[in-house]
Amino acid sequence: MTDHIASTRTGAGAPGAGPANAGASGPEARAWLAGYADKLLAAVRPYASPSGSLITLPGTPGGYGTAVDGLEGFARTFLLAGFRLAGEDGADPTGLAERYAAGLAAGTDPTHPERWTRPEEHGQAKVEAASLALILDLTRPWIWDRMEPSAQEHVIGYLGSVVGDDAYPDNNWVWFRIVVETFLRSVGGPFSADDVARDLAAHDRFRRPGGWFADGPERSFDHYAGWALHLYPALWARMSGAAEVAAAAGDDLAVRSASDREHLARYLDDALALVGADGSPLLQGRSLTYRFAAAAPFWAGAVAGVGRPGQLREAATRIVRHFADHDVPGDDGLLTLGWHHPWRPIAQRYSGTGSPYWASKGLLGLALPASHEVWTAAPEPLPVDVGDVLTVAEAPGWAISATRDDGIVRVINHGTDHALPGADGGDSPLYARLGYSTATSPLLDADAWRSPLDQSVVLLNEAAEATHRTGFTPVPVECGIFAPQDPSDRANTQHSTGAVGLGSVASVHWVRADPGAPDHGSGRPGVATAAGRVTTVSIVRGAWEVRLVRVADGADPRATALRIGGWAAGPGLDSALVPLAGDIAPVSGATTADDVTPLAGPTTTPWLRYAPVPDGWTAVAVHLGRTAAGDPADPTAPAAAPQLDLTADQALVTWPDGERTTAELPTADLP
Template identity: 80%
Template sequence: MSHHLPPHGSAAQVAPVTSASDRSGATGPEARAWLAGYADRLLAGVRPYASPSGSLITLPGTPGGYGTAVDGLEGFARTFLLAGFRLAGEDGADPTGVAERYAAGLAAGTDSAHPERWTRPEEHGQAKVEAASLALILDMTRPWIWDRLTSDVQERTVEYLGSVVGDPDYPDNNWVWFRIVVETFLRSVGGPFSADDVARDLAAHDRFRRADGWFADGPERSFDHYAGWALHLYPALWERMSGAAEVAQAAGEDLAARSASDRRHLERYLDDALALVGSDGAPLIQGRSLTYRFAAAAPFWAGAFAGVGRPGQLREAATRIVRHFADHEVPGADGLLTLGWHHPWRPIAQRYSGPGSPYWASKGLLGLALPAAHDVWTAAPEPLPVDDGDVLTAVAAPGWAISATRDDGLVRVINHGTDHALPGSDGGDSPLYARFGYSTATSPLLDAEAWTSPLDQSVVLLDAAGRATHRTGFAPPVVTTGSAVVLTSTADAHWIDADLSAPDHGSGRPGESTPAGRITTVSLVRGAWEVRLVRVTASAADAVALRIGGWAAGPGLVSTLVPLLGDIAPVCGETTSDDATPLAGPTTTPWSRYAPVPDGWTAVGVHLARTPATGHPRLEITAGQAAVTWPDGERTTATLP
């Protein structure tokens, strides 16, 4: 649920608007024309890096963890997505000849004897991902590419894609949709497919469903942008594919009934997803694969394809996200997307990321596949939730409180339910998932130290050497709402001797775990403030101090940590990190350190805004109740565990 609340803290006005904000509220035709030009620039930027046949697009930069051959396939398949969207949305009109170029690349890539052939799905798992993009666009652009291929190229393409049929080696996460899409296309052109494969993959998709329209990306508490740019996107496109009804029926499913359920799930998800977009178009900086950037716009276009949500608002959210990156000079002068966020920043990459990987951002331009006469382009623009007023909502599935403030346009998430792990795990914290806070204007610290020693948005025990504990595996949160959102979670804190050689897929580092103590954390969230109460029980003898960290803030932001309660006066300080996030400039993180480890409750006020806070919350604890008086005079009480 969402509450529109009075302004909190500083009465300062919004910071000067960017050109993205200047463009917000553009008419549909204006927005479509701008996006089309942006897409065409991206497609033009990669042309010099195509191989002679066009089958491989190998972009400059250090090769990805899977090697140059996979990089070249990614470069082709992910830009093929964008070329296909442009072609479909213009009903085949093709002034720059993308259909011919990509058809030539398809002919060479599927030819096992060609020196520029593609890595095959049975040779490397990443080819299974890229095969889905090939199949999706071959279906979407059928009259202009597939139907014009020679019969031998069609046969080779079916043989290449058909190698996924019956393959048991698909991860139990969003990958299940890659096989569904490929086998649906194969069925539509008379190729092989497996009803058992599709049935298993649809059942897996259903296992990933969570409350209020959310998906987890697999069995773990993996809540991130994959919910929207994969697990909601593919069902919205699949139901439109040729042969989808027949494939569903063979798998024992009724496509119409399943699609209706998927649409309802998407519609509910969009309520939360819209609240996660900052007024400047910035998406939440949380989760893996952040280098896909404006792929975060994909679920809003999925809503347009599925016919759910308000078209003018969906368009506004999606285009504002793309414009956010354009305003930060993405792509650069060479027209290329790099591994990074606002600028090239290689540490944002996971092991699977290569120089072609960022072009999954193409999904954020999916709306161009819809014709100019579609509702999403003809509807009047509508504001985002943060434009209308402060937003405060509890999201049960990921265990989040979403708090957006209209005066500065920031969206903050306080996290008690997401760690990319299972309850009871004793692995390391991933900065991308397990921190207590994320926002649209800050990044978690992502340098090497951040993976082994949590500082920002953390509550940790320290040993005599200064080693910080991790909280991954904490008990599921308790969430209550009222004039504030209250979240409670308990972690069996542990030290980790991390195995730094383990492949990086975004999860915390595995390693040898040592128990350190139990930490209960309660967050009361309202506006730009979080009141964070902490209690440590059964701490190990090696735990010599408790440390609480606030927001890691860069230039133009103010991060504040105010002690509110405790018998021990903390040592307060701040740590400045250079080049520890994909955002420009140094990052400063305030912290409070309590030694020895306190008995009973300790509390701090945690604040993030563009200007300093005026006043701070006041806290009283009596008879197991925490009572917070907020700076605007509103009062919230919560029962302490």
């Protein structure tokens, strides 16, 4: 079981659970995914260079230039081609092996006019080298073993440049060198045991409770935990010679793999809970344009032999189908920078026209033969199909709440900001917001990076500039049963443990951001001005969050108001804020804007503004759900909201269904 702070799951995939909302049979799912993959591969063929080494897709070049774009287009579609070859035991009716072998030979030949950018020339080539190595190992009988010796030498020379290179970021990139050097050693190429030992040690430093990984030393929790830091260990353990590489690095592969499988199994408990009923992944974190790469950890579970295969297949397949149902890819068959449709602002600086094809990882299951248990097991429902899900993932500091009625998964965030504790940079909308979901996107326009609005608690100055909370400190919040002092008071005996609480204290700050800083997904650096300390507590149950806010004495006198923002919701969604407690009556409003998220339609964000900055606790109820047919979705007052009784150190919440929860409130502004 995952090391949750608290957990309430109603029938979340218990053994014997019925197949509510479960999808197609294994053979049907595999056939559909294979057809989808083959169309993706066919669509990129017209964009290959004469030698086949570069696949340069249309669109504005990425931040690293056209040469890197072409390399990515090759390497990332090579992943998908390799999965198809491996899963069919080399059967190759469309000539994938021959085409990609030719591209490998040309791309790694330093004298060829269509040669690739090399790892020592640009860091992004180190990422793509890992895909080349993984698939050369996976398809060894059909590609590597059939290459001319001179071509093999060129491949070894190209990949071998990573050996001893210390310019690898301290994050998921460590795995790119591990898999490259493992392949190199298996074919007689250069190899450094010291490199692998350092990289495995770094990977171990990224481990966090409950099966999670941080993508580096910062509080960087996102899809990279699954599609990189869990995926690569599962694949590496099956590479030729991996045990010998581990031993040379002073490690025991069997022991490490057992630990990795256990860690993955715990992670999958949370990962399954984060998939919406419609198959949407959580819209949180960088590199969202990789789309259904979010299915990769479920296939990793199948590869590693952990989890229930029918449920893993259902999760992975439903994620891919979610995008197919939203016309991904488009009419031209190409994956673009976007989500449901092309939307360039979703890109980071490193994103180019070939980047979206890391989505290939979400089709890894095709590398497993039709006889594998992931394809033969009966389909099983996802947790959200069976009942409401309410749990806390300790490492990222997320309260996860999924509701069966509308199929939405919500995350209330008090632990993730893609920064170190005490940092004073700007908030990243992708990481530092108080909430994320499978039905909404954070606002991602330029204003959202400068001045947080959605899912935020901010202080405003006279220019209406909002503070940032990056660098905050999580604080514990204990939720429990409401128990009246008089046991005979039967009118007040309703109670519930079905709620969870999280909190954080932020030294909030205004930021004059550096407009020239590269965008890698984290908040913008700049000159910070302290504004005060703000404590925020979230009590979560179902579609509701009761949010309590207290501004410490001594806030900067330039802080003229407190503003609380709700969910940024598109058409068909109800996003609401309801005042519950406070000394000041707020001004309420809602901001509507077009083209500010990768989702279709205008986005409306409700907010409440309190001026002057209130003393003591201020509390609001925050709601996200689907709009009933014909309901205009009043953004300020849904039909029923929680009620709150508040003392100096305790909150008593009465939920719309009459259930009650108590929460102990922090008594100090900083722990």
